[in-house]
Amino acid sequence: MASKKKTPFDAVKVLEQIEEKFEMFQILNEEGKVVNEDAMPDLSDEQLQELMSRMVYTRILDQRSISLNRQGRLGFYAPTAGQEASQIASHYALEKEDWVVPGYRDVPQIIWHGLPLAQAFLFSRGHFKGNKSPEGVNVLPPQIIIGAQYVQTAGIALGLKKRGKEAVAITYTGDGGSSQGDFYEGINFAGSYNAPAIFVVQNNQFAISTPRDKQTKGKTIAQKAVSAGIPGILVDGMDPLAVYAATKDARDRAVAGEGPSLIETLCYRYGPHTMAGDDPTRYRTDDMDTEWEKKDPLVRFRKFLEEKDLWNEEKENEVIEKAKEEIKAAIKEADDTPKQKVTDLMEIMYEEMPYNLNEQYEIYKEKESK
Ligand SMILES: Cc1ncc(C[n+]2csc(CCOP(=O)(O)OP(=O)(O)O)c2C)c(N)n1
Numbered sequence: 001m002a003s004k005k006k007t008p009f010d011a012v013k014v015l016e017q018i019e020e021k022f023e024m025f026q027i028l029n030e031e032g033k034v035v036n037e038d039a040m041p042d043l044s045d046e047q048l049q050e051l052m053s054r055m056v057y058t059r060i061l062d063q064r065s066i067s068l069n070r071q072g073r074l075g076f077y078a079p080t081a082g083q084e085a086s087q088i089a090s091h092y093a094l095e096k097e098d099w100v101v102p103g104y105r106d107v108p109q110i111i112w113h114g115l116p117l118a119q120a121f122l123f124s125r126g127h128f129k130g131n132k133s134p135e136g137v138n139v140l141p142p143q144i145i146i147g148a149q150y151v152q153t154a155g156i157a158l159g160l161k162k163r164g165k166e167a168v169a170i171t172y173t174g175d176g177g178s179s180q181g182d183f184y185e186g187i188n189f190a191g192s193y194n195a196p197a198i199f200v201v202q203n204n205q206f207a208i209s210t211p212r213d214k215q216t217k218g219k220t221i222a223q224k225a226v227s228a229g230i231p232g233i234l235v236d237g238m239d240p241l242a243v244y245a246a247t248k249d250a251r252d253r254a255v256a257g258e259g260p261s262l263i264e265t266l267c268y269r270y271g272p273h274t275m276a277g278d279d280p281t282r283y284r285t286d287d288m289d290t291e292w293e294k295k296d297p298l299v300r301f302r303k304f305l306e307e308k309d310l311w312n313e314e315k316e317n318e319v320i321e322k323a324k325e326e327i328k329a330a331i332k333e334a335d336d337t338p339k340q341k342v343t344d345l346m347e348i349m350y351e352e353m354p355y356n357l358n359e360q361y362e363i364y365k366e367k368e369s370k
């Protein structure tokens with residue numbers, strides 16, 4: 001039986017008071033109407049159109065990637081449809097000198113940061129050339145180890161601070177990733193050193209088949225920021241304007257020397273976890289899919305732009321055609337890239353080949369020259 005003993009403080013109330021603060025931040029509702037005029041970001045008409053173009057392009061890239069994977073022309077692929085606002089609008093708030101530290105689902109952000117599409121396809125095929133970004137393109141290869149990118153980001157951000165750069169490091173994980181030790185280590189370290197980092201959790205409701213409510217007893221993931229003493233914000237991750245505004249604010253504070261932020265974007269992945277064979281119908285209902293599809297970021301942003309006469313079918317078709325052409329050219333470039341050799345891997349691994357590998361290296365060189 002519960003005791004009625006008087007306690008010196010109400011611990012449960014403290015938690016409730018904290019959780020009350022984490023309301024979902026939204027600017028554009030599901031109908032494409034602005035519901036939070038005060039928070040409207042300062043974006044020109046051209047920028048709004050560019051943001052839409054990038055989201056449409058990314059949706060096409062996702063559809064094509066799924067189909068190329070089914071044809072056996074791509075390897076590892078984690079679908080992105082449903083997450084365009086979370087991915088593209090957060091990236092849109094960045095500058096070229098910022099560092100993007102992606103997880104495996106975050107290929108769109110690194111492409112928009114400058115990684116050539118052909119290289120993204122090579123990454124999917126496990127080719128080492130996919131992982132070496134061109135000079136001046138500040139991206140890391142997509143991280144497969146869940147949460148590890150949070151620790152790397154704290155380090156990169158501290159490096160930027162020590163070098164006096166006016167830039168941030170941004171990283172992405174999922175709802176599942178927020179349960180990893182690396183998640184806490186990353187946000188805590190960056191907080192302690194006031195490092196210019198932005199930590200995004202794309203809460204797409206599932207970690208493979210594990211539902212969000214199994215990840216934490218907390219009502220939100222954003223509130224985990226409290227433990228690190230950094231600002232946390234819960235954002236409608238299907239609303240591009242809200243995601244942009246939240247990320248822009250986090251970036252402004254970071255470059256002003258105010259340290260890191262944690263942003264949770266509430267979103268949904270329409271497709272399977274990856275193309276490796278999971279079946280979402282085993283862990284999700286049609287009703288749930290339909291509910292989330294009503295929140296679609298492209299649909300609501302299209303309505304918003306059409307209302308302002310900034311978007312139409314013709315514009316959208318132009319983007320779709322451009323995306324298809326570029327994807328076709330990039331896959332050809334990936335096809336034309338010479339297959340990787342064992343000697344390539346040995347060469348890129350060492351500046352100077354260790355003596356005990358010399359013999360093997362010579363054997364492969366001989367074999368591969370035939
Ligand atoms: C350290 C580690 N543990 C387990 C896995 C296997 N794994 C791959 S994806 C995944 C789920 C991640 O879910 P979430 O963080 O929500 O990201 P999402 O895939 O939904 O974008 C798991 C457990 C892994 N890659 N790394």
Ligand SMILES: [Mg+2]
Nearest residue numbers: 174175206207
């Ligand atoms: Mg997830």
